[in-house]
Amino acid sequence: MEYVGRVPAPPLDRFIDDIYCLTGVPRHRLMNVPPMPSAHLFLHLGGPVRLWDSDRSVAPAVFTEGWFMGVWTRRFLFEYPAHVRLVGVHFKPWGMSPFVDMPAAELCNRWAPVDAVWQRSGDRIRNRVGDVASAAETLRVLEEELRSRLVEAPARGLDLVQHTGRRLETSHGTIPVGSLAEAAGVSGNHLASLFKAHVGVTPKRVARIYRFARLIVGVDALRPVDWSQLAQTAGYFDHAHFSREFKDFTGHTPTEYLARQRRFATERRGPQDFGPMPAD
Known part of the structure; x- marks a missing residue:
C-alpha cells in the first residue's frame, strides 16, 4: 500500500x-x-x-x-x-x-x-x-x-493539557506526572481531571502509552534485540512490570513478538507499519 x-x-x-x-x-x-x-x-x-x-x-x-x-x-x-x-x-x-x-x-x-x-x-x-x-x-x-x-477559543484547561502533553511527548513519557503538575502549579488531581476532559484518560496513562510507543518503534527485528536495555531506555525499570505491560499491549510476550516481527520485517513500507503487526 x-x-x-x-x-x-x-x-x-x-x-x-x-x-x-x-x-x-x-x-x-x-x-x-x-x-x-x-x-x-x-x-x-x-x-x-x-x-x-x-x-x-x-x-x-x-x-x-x-x-x-x-x-x-x-x-x-x-x-x-x-x-x-x-x-x-x-x-x-x-x-x-x-x-x-x-x-x-x-x-x-x-x-x-x-x-x-x-x-x-x-x-x-x-x-x-x-x-x-x-x-x-x-x-x-x-x-x-x-x-x-477548529474552534477559535480553546476550552478551559486545554492549553495546560497541550503544554503538559507536549512534555510527555518529547520525553516519551519518562517525566514523572507529579513533576509536571508541580511545574504547572496545579494539583495532580486537577491535572488528571483536565486530561480526562480533553484526552479521555489520565496523564499517567498517556505517559504509559508514549513510553510503550517509544519501545515498540525502537525494535529492529533485523538485529539482535537486548530487551533489558531497550526497556530501560524507554523508562521501564521493573522487568516484571515491563513484561506484563508488553503482553497486555500486544497480546504477545517480547520473545513471541520479536519472532513475529522477524517474519514480516522486510515488508515494512510506510508509517502505517510502525506499531501495528499482521495478525494473519
Whole structure:
C-alpha cells in the first residue's frame, strides 16, 4: 500500500501529527494494533473495515464510511478490505478536543460515526475527498475541512493539557506526572481531571502509552534485540512490570513478538507499519 502523508500547517499542527491517504492492496488484511499516542478520524472510500476489541465483551464493529476513534488504552484487531482507499487524521492525544463537541471520555476505547460527531456532514466530506484524484489535493481538502472545524477559543484547561502533553511527548513519557503538575502549579488531581476532559484518560496513562510507543518503534527485528536495555531506555525499570505491560499491549510476550516481527520485517513500507503487526 502507498502512504502519502504530511503535517498540516499551523495552527493545526498543534493538535495533529499528520493527515494522510492510504491506498492499494494490503499485503496483510488483519492487523493487531497496540495502544498508540493518538486519536483518529478515518474516512473510508473503499470496502467495509472491521474492528475487534481485545475486550471480548465489546461487540465487533463494521465501518463503511467515516468514523472517529479516541485514544485507545488496549489493543484491537483491524481488518482492511481487499482494496484500501482510506483518508485519515492522526490527532495528538489531546488534539481531537478542539474539533469535536463531545466529552473525550465518550470516545476513549470507542468509535463513533462522523455524522454522530459532526452532524450531517459525513457524506459531504466523503464526497469532497472522493471526487479529487490526487493525494495532494485530497489532503488539501481534508486540511481545509479541519481548519473550518477548529474552534477559535480553546476550552478551559486545554492549553495546560497541550503544554503538559507536549512534555510527555518529547520525553516519551519518562517525566514523572507529579513533576509536571508541580511545574504547572496545579494539583495532580486537577491535572488528571483536565486530561480526562480533553484526552479521555489520565496523564499517567498517556505517559504509559508514549513510553510503550517509544519501545515498540525502537525494535529492529533485523538485529539482535537486548530487551533489558531497550526497556530501560524507554523508562521501564521493573522487568516484571515491563513484561506484563508488553503482553497486555500486544497480546504477545517480547520473545513471541520479536519472532513475529522477524517474519514480516522486510515488508515494512510506510508509517502505517510502525506499531501495528499482521495478525494473519
